[in-house]
Amino acid sequence: MWHLCCYGDTRETSGDRFFLFTDDTIKSPSPALTMKAAVLIQRWYRRYMARLEMRRRYTWNIFQSIEYAGEQDQLQLSGFFSFMLDNFTQLNGNGPDLISQLLEPVVDPWLDREICYNLIPVPESYTGPRLSFPLSVSDTNALLAAFKDQQILHARYVLQLLYETKKLLKQMPNIVHLSTSYTNEITICGDLHGRLDDLLLIFYKNGLPSAETPYVFNGDFVDRGKKSIEVVCLLFAYLLLYPDYMHLNRGNHEDHIMNLRYGFTKEVMQKYKTHGREILQLFQDVFSLLPVATVIDGKILIVHGGISDQTDLDFLSTIERHKVKSALRFPRRSLEQLDIGHSCKRMRSTSGSRPGSRSKNKRTPNQGRRRCRNSRQDSAASTSSSSSSSSSSSSSFCSPRTPSCLSPRPCPSSPSMPYAVNVLQVPYLDSLCSVPPPAPPQHDREWKQVVDILWSDPKTHEGCSPNTFRGGGCYFGPDVTRRLLLQHGLQLLIRSHECKQEGYELCHGGQVGGRAFRFLPINVLSAQVCLCAFAPQVITIFSASNYYEEGSNRGAYIKVGRELLPRFYQYQVSRATRKLTLTQRVRVAEGSALKALKEKLFTHRSELLSGLQQYDLNNTGCVSVSEWAQVFESVLRLDLPWRTLRPHLARLAPDGSVDYPSCFEDMEPRIPLSQVTPNLAETLFRYRTDIEIIFNIIDKDHSGLISIEEFRHTWRLFSAHLGVDIDDRAIDDLARSIDFNKDGSIDFTEFLEAFRVVHKLDNKEQQVNGKTAGGKAL
Amino acid sequence: MMKNKQRSGRLVPAPGCPSVHPVSSEPVVPDVHKTIKAAFEAFDYESNNRVDVREIGTIIYSLGCFPTQADLHDLIAEVEDQTGYINLEKFLPAMTKVLMEHKFPSVPEDLLLQAFEVLDKENKGYLEPEQLAKYMTQEGELFTQEEMDEMLTALADHENNRVYYKDLLNQWTIDPDM
Numbered sequence: 001m002w003h004l005c006c007y008g009d010t011r012e013t014s015g016d017r018f019f020l021f022t023d024d025t026i027k028s029p030s031p032a033l034t035m036k037a038a039v040l041i042q043r044w045y046r047r048y049m050a051r052l053e054m055r056r057r058y059t060w061n062i063f064q065s066i067e068y069a070g071e072q073d074q075l076q077l078s079g080f081f082s083f084m085l086d087n088f089t090q091l092n093g094n095g096p097d098l099i100s101q102l103l104e105p106v107v108d109p110w111l112d113r114e115i116c117y118n119l120i121p122v123p124e125s126y127t128g129p130r131l132s133f134p135l136s137v138s139d140t141n142a143l144l145a146a147f148k149d150q151q152i153l154h155a156r157y158v159l160q161l162l163y164e165t166k167k168l169l170k171q172m173p174n175i176v177h178l179s180t181s182y183t184n185e186i187t188i189c190g191d192l193h194g195r196l197d198d199l200l201l202i203f204y205k206n207g208l209p210s211a212e213t214p215y216v217f218n219g220d221f222v223d224r225g226k227k228s229i230e231v232v233c234l235l236f237a238y239l240l241l242y243p244d245y246m247h248l249n250r251g252n253h254e255d256h257i258m259n260l261r262y263g264f265t266k267e268v269m270q271k272y273k274t275h276g277r278e279i280l281q282l283f284q285d286v287f288s289l290l291p292v293a294t295v296i297d298g299k300i301l302i303v304h305g306g307i308s309d310q311t312d313l314d315f316l317s318t319i320e321r322h323k324v325k326s327a328l329r330f331p332r333r334s335l336e337q338l339d340i341g342h343s344c345k346r347m348r349s350t351s352g353s354r355p356g357s358r359s360k361n362k363r364t365p366n367q368g369r370r371r372c373r374n375s376r377q378d379s380a381a382s383t384s385s386s387s388s389s390s391s392s393s394s395s396s397f398c399s400p401r402t403p404s405c406l407s408p409r410p411c412p413s414s415p416s417m418p419y420a421v422n423v424l425q426v427p428y429l430d431s432l433c434s435v436p437p438p439a440p441p442q443h444d445r446e447w448k449q450v451v452d453i454l455w456s457d458p459k460t461h462e463g464c465s466p467n468t469f470r471g472g473g474c475y476f477g478p479d480v481t482r483r484l485l486l487q488h489g490l491q492l493l494i495r496s497h498e499c500k501q502e503g504y505e506l507c508h509g510g511q512v513g514g515r516a517f518r519f520l521p522i523n524v525l526s527a528q529v530c531l532c533a534f535a536p537q538v539i540t541i542f543s544a545s546n547y548y549e550e551g552s553n554r555g556a557y558i559k560v561g562r563e564l565l566p567r568f569y570q571y572q573v574s575r576a577t578r579k580l581t582l583t584q585r586v587r588v589a590e591g592s593a594l595k596a597l598k599e600k601l602f603t604h605r606s607e608l609l610s611g612l613q614q615y616d617l618n619n620t621g622c623v624s625v626s627e628w629a630q631v632f633e634s635v636l637r638l639d640l641p642w643r644t645l646r647p648h649l650a651r652l653a654p655d656g657s658v659d660y661p662s663c664f665e666d667m668e669p670r671i672p673l674s675q676v677t678p679n680l681a682e683t684l685f686r687y688r689t690d691i692e693i694i695f696n697i698i699d700k701d702h703s704g705l706i707s708i709e710e711f712r713h714t715w716r717l718f719s720a721h722l723g724v725d726i727d728d729r730a731i732d733d734l735a736r737s738i739d740f741n742k743d744g745s746i747d748f749t750e751f752l753e754a755f756r757v758v759h760k761l762d763n764k765e766q767q768v769n770g771k772t773a774g775g776k777a778l
Numbered sequence: 779m780m781k782n783k784q785r786s787g788r789l790v791p792a793p794g795c796p797s798v799h800p801v802s803s804e805p806v807v808p809d810v811h812k813t814i815k816a817a818f819e820a821f822d823y824e825s826n827n828r829v830d831v832r833e834i835g836t837i838i839y840s841l842g843c844f845p846t847q848a849d850l851h852d853l854i855a856e857v858e859d860q861t862g863y864i865n866l867e868k869f870l871p872a873m874t875k876v877l878m879e880h881k882f883p884s885v886p887e888d889l890l891l892q893a894f895e896v897l898d899k900e901n902k903g904y905l906e907p908e909q910l911a912k913y914m915t916q917e918g919e920l921f922t923q924e925e926m927d928e929m930l931t932a933l934a935d936h937e938n939n940r941v942y943y944k945d946l947l948n949q950w951t952i953d954p955d956m
Binding site: 029033034035038040041043045046047048049050051053054057058061460582583643644 | 808809812813816817819820821823835836837838839840844845846847885889890892893894896897899913914917918919920921925928929931932949950
């Protein structure tokens with residue numbers, strides 16, 4: 001951000017705007033000329049930086065939109081699953097076998113969780129750390145050294161570590177109270193998401209955990225990054241070593257269903273082929289035993305997500321937290337509460353039926369893309385689609401999912417809600433069932449308290465509303481914060497859960513002199529000064545730098561001492577040996593964001609084309625820029641600045657209109673799928689991750705193989721969920737077109753690999769003819 | 779895109795400017811509005827059609843304009859309110875006028891080269907970082923220390939301690955799309 005404050009009076013008369021230098025003037029420049037030269041350079045530079053900043057912002061917006069859209073998909077699937085798992089023993093036409101298989105929860109009720117890790121032999125050839133319990137500093141040092149050296153800790157020690165951690169955590173309360181009077185400053189870190197480099201950098205800059213350097217890690221240790229196991233093993237090891245100086249809060253990713261989708265499960269299975277399953281089971285227990293909150297000096301509350309207007313810290317401290325294994329396994333609902341016969345509605349497949357009507361909402365980069373929807377429409381029931389163009393009769397289409405908002409309570413005190421939620425819409429096969437929400441029994445209330453803590457996001461508007469974007473938790477406004485802090489005599493809420501460009505962000509603060517400061521300068525001293533003048537009530541702290549892409553954001557941590565004044569420390573891990581300039585970083589991040597965005601285009605091609613063709617009845621292949629932008633937004637609903645992004649995504653025709661087929665020429669499937677109908681292929685592309693989760697659940701022994709019969713069942717179930725009609729023959733054709741093992745089982749990893757989108761320019765064997773849209777090398 | 783500029787003043791609008799149909803090189807007002815709004819919204823964090831006055835410069839530059847600080851100061855004085863914010867209501871018409879009238883047109887890049895040559899009195903082909911820093915922070919529309927540091931990090935050949943300004947030009951003018 002540059003400043004307007006420093007400038008002299010450099011007004012030029014209009015005639016002077018284009019000033020010319022002659023050779024004479026250059027050799028012996030007058031002071032006036034020197035000044036003009038300086039001004040010109042300064043102007044150019046500032047404009048260049050401004051444009052760079054703009055590009056950076058848009059890149060950020062793209063990443064966030066896609067991330068949160070993905071999370072929403074995830075929640076929808078999970079809602080569907082929970083419902084099925086809890087209530088149905090039979091699905092019409094799908095037979096009981098599949099469901100009973102699914103009914104065995106991913107939480108396999110092992111009778112004996114205390115695994116005899118002692119029985120696991122550690123070969124002589126193993127050169128990694130051999131931990132001895134109780135742990136000592138030499139053990140943690142050995143772990144640090146080993147992980148820096150890319151070594152993998154033997155399964156036996158992982159299991160033992162987890163087992164010991166589980167024992168320790170069982171003794172801890174739900175809310176841990178710390179005091180600064182016994183310690184030096186406490187360091188508080190946010191999301192790490194498997195980024196070992198960031199954790200090591202924090203330890204390097206700030207010191208290893210010890211009596212002098214106590215830490216609080218605020219959740220989300222795993223998923224997304226490639227070194228989740230290493231991160232979490234280090235954290236647990238320090239927890240065992242210094243239980244008084246190391247404190248861990250649970251995050252929403254400390255959840256086995258999230259792990260299925262976001263990478264932790266896969267990482268474990270890849271690194272631990274023999275014992276992965278046991279390790280995952282133990283992780284499940286350990287995660288659910290993590291405390292949910294930490295309080296410092298009775299004044300600073302630290303939770304991973306946030307709060308809701310129902311958050312009750314007293315109640316929260318009494319619940320059995322380990323019973324909430326996953327936020328995505330909703331509390332059991334009994335069959336009597338279902339009203340299936342009377343109010344089944346056919347699901348309409350309209351493209352506009354994403355939850356909420358996003359067209360009304362603007363982007364708010366600061367609070368991520370998770371906008372508070374003032375009018376939430378369960379759009380499965382409504383056919384209100386702001387897109388006039390794409391309400392296709394798409395029985396063979398993948399229709400966007402209907403919301404399965406199964407939060408068990410209506411959102412109470414939100415004055416902006418125009419109606420009371422008195423009906424839950426739940427997908428059942430290809431219909432929707434209206435389910436009256438039950439009065440919350442005890443375990444529902446517990447579930448909700450925990451989910452609110454782990455999933456909520458702050459927002460600028462007052463009030464509390466369901467976080468429909470995430471699908472769990474709430475958006476909480478400054479009034480909610482104020483009330484809770486007052487109620488419990490607190491002064492500050494520190495949370496994580498959202499990636500911030502600077503690694504931290506303040507909100508819900510008072511205004512000083514009529515101007516609210518949203519950003520603080522990087523300089524630590526200034527931060528202190530500003531804080532005295534302005535009291536934020538909520539701080540977001542995020543510790544995974546370069547979260548979206550190299551250079552996308554800084555990470556940060558907070559130090560807080562007896563005076564309870566937070567100080568921020570920022571950093572950024574740089575993998576390149578040569579430091580990237582800002583321009584280079586922006587370019588890399590932008591390239592990455594655009595790739596992700598183009599994949600989205602590709603997987604929605606049919607809908608996009610159908611929408612575009614409505615404006616192009618003569619089939620010229622061109623529409624105006626306005627029409628193009630409108631169709632893209634209404635189909636993709638990412639709320640992105642399409643006009644600005646257009647040069648990266650589509651070519652212009654000579655008359656200035658958009659040559660829209662050029663949007664899709666840059667990408668292709670990894671394996672040519674000529675036998676597969678385009679619609680089916682798109683479904684598979686789009687829901688690849690979800691299908692992967694289903695496969696993982698079915699594949700109980702994590703072998704990577706499922707039978708053809710299971711595959712067919714899976715597909716039928718899933719297509720029922722989507723409301724897509726796909727027959728067996730199409731599936732069989734599909735299976736045949738990909739090389740399967742001929743032994744009656746399917747390597748679904750291989751299968752899913754086929755449905756990865758490939759960017760043509762990445763494929764070096766491919767001949768690239770000329771310049772494709774957006775394909776410029778930057 | 780800079781290469782397309784002609785001295786006559788009929789400029790092909792820089793990228794980021796409203797879409798222009800080459801048939802007539804005048805921008806179309808509704809499109810102009812949309813472009814301005816898009817740029818504005820990137821900084822409208824609370825979705826209440828206001829941006830902090832300190833971000834307006836970035837917005838204006840990104841719309842393809844090339845104002846001096848003084849120009850910016852004048853424009854801001856026109857549209858800001860007492861609270862330190864700028865409302866879209868006021869900004870939109872003012873900015874539309876700026877764009878339709880090409881009020882802050884760019885200058886050709888060879889002038890930029892000449893500007894550097896003015897500062898490079900001995901015609902060495904490069905400047906020393908301290909030299910450049912002195913000019914930038916003491917002459918004209920002064921850089922802040924932060925701006926100076928950022929510029930030098932990106933530009934200076936750290937081995938030889940030189941700023942080869944021709945390279946700089948390449949960087950500043952090969953500006954894909956935005």
